Amino acid sequence: MQRLSSDQEVSEHLVPVVLGGDVLAYSYARCFHEAYGIRTMVVSGVDVKVTSSSRFVDYHVDDAMTRGEDAIVEMLERLGERLAGEGRVGLLLGSADWHVRIISHNKECLERLFVVPYNDFALLDDITQKGRFYQVCEELGIDYPDTVSLDCRLPEPGVDLAALRYPLVAKPSNSAAYDLLEFAGKEKVYELSAPEELARVFGLLHEAGYAHDLIVQDFVPGGDDAIRSLTTYSGPDGELLAVSGGRVVLQDHSPARIGNPVCILLERSERLIEDARRFCRHVGYRGFANFDVKYDERDGSYRFFEVNVRPGANTWYMALGGVNFARLIVDDYVLGRELPYREAYRDALYTLVPERVVRDFVADDELRGRALACFSEGRAASPFDYAPDTLSHRLWSWLRAARQHEKFERYLGRPRR
Structure with missing residues (x-):
């Protein structure tokens, strides 16, 4: 081309x-x-x-x-x-x-x-299998949750489910294949408190024709605010060229979209950057990657859950942080330019929800205060808030945001206050 x-x-x-x-x-x-x-x-x-x-x-x-x-x-x-x-x-x-x-x-x-x-399919397919991702993390000394894999092609789990330590989290190893399936009871992530619940989920996926592993993991304690998002861009040699990320303030709690952050406070962590740098360099990864991570209060570690081999849905936070992420792709792949190393960590809040949702549903006083300060000081923004766009777009954006409070009430219960 x-x-x-x-x-x-x-x-x-x-x-x-x-x-x-x-x-x-x-x-x-x-x-x-x-x-x-x-x-x-x-x-x-x-x-x-x-x-x-x-x-x-x-x-x-x-x-x-x-x-x-x-x-x-x-x-x-x-x-x-x-x-x-x-x-x-x-x-x-x-x-x-x-x-x-x-x-x-x-x-x-x-x-x-x-x-x-x-990236070429062989690399993409390899590292998006969560079992293989954790193998690479093990090789590099990157923290990840204790994990067991169950083969959903088999009629039985092949593991003594009662011997596992609960609570656990279960999710498909191959999210791309899983996304294409439709069946009653489907959720993005399954939170499990007993062996019979895990047996039920395994049976659902087996009957639905999901022909990959179900990843079952130690439940890392902490709410939405323990989750971290990290977005990286690497060059042809796998070296990190751009990075941005933050602390999740709120994530979506509807069953089909749970785990998708809707409010992120830009926040830099040297440890996360260095772990991602070593991962991308080790596998020879080029382009955008998005890492899902959770802070483990039990030992102060950051546990890596997976890598998404594309910009995440919330990657506009990189633009909010100071680096236009579309320009990175064009400079590298279209213009063939050499990219300098850049970080995007302006003091700002990426949000798909209005201030009222943050005020009513963020439990941590310190984090809520920091997020609300971003609203009051004009440092909170949504990618949809683009002034040159049409009145129709602005109306649809407003309607989308206006529904969020009712949605959080439905899945989280009554507001904090």
Whole structure:
């Protein structure tokens, strides 16, 4: 795929193509517009109004996105041929793990038509298997939760579930494959307090046809505020070139989205940065990675849970922290520039929820005070709060935020006060 040679050529010829239409897609579109004044093409199986109403997005609802890998690849090949015929350069991006998995799995044919800023499938597939991820952590001395793997292809767990120490957390080792399944009782993460609960979850996944491991882990104590998010960008040699991250103030608590942070206070940790640096260098990882980590109050460690082989849904916090994350991809993959090392840790609060939610549902007094100060001092921001965008977009953004308080009440109970 041809490269461009200047920011001016990027503004004239580059077409970012993003699969999936939610918060990361809009964050991409905002960053591409801020950096180059260009519009982003978004292809989704559904109409996400807060994104489709944007004047900076060319939004397409395409049923190929609901018909599996072959249909998506065929659609992308047609799109790539059209863009090339128009003298434009497509930059192909995915919002979800399964998008990136499809792109990487078909990288050889897709990079004839697009710039594809993802690792080869062998590496991607290896480190996204949680069991293998923990093996690498063990090799490097990176802390992770005590873990047992159960093979869901088998009719029985093959482990004495009563001998395990509860409470435990269970989650699929292959989130991309799991995301494509639909069945009653499906949750992103399962919190378990007894052997019979684990047996039930194992049976659900086996019957649903999930043909990978179920990861069962020690429950690391602590609430939302013990969770850390770290986003890194590494160069072709695996060396860290950009980093940002923070302490989760609140995460989504709805069953299908639990574990997705909705409010993050930017906060630097040297230990997290160095652990991620060693991981990326060791496996030769290039591009964006997002690490999910939890602080363990029992021993003061930071326990790594997984690596997402793409920018996380909340990666706009890197832009809020001072580094436009779309520009990193363009400078590296499209323009072939050498990137200086950068950190993005401005004193700010990334938030998808209004101030009222933080006031009513954050239990820790010190953390709540820090977050509320960001609101009162103008240091709290959402990627959707982009002034140049349409009135329609701003309305959909307001409606999305307005529903959050009722949602937290539904899943967390009555407000703190």
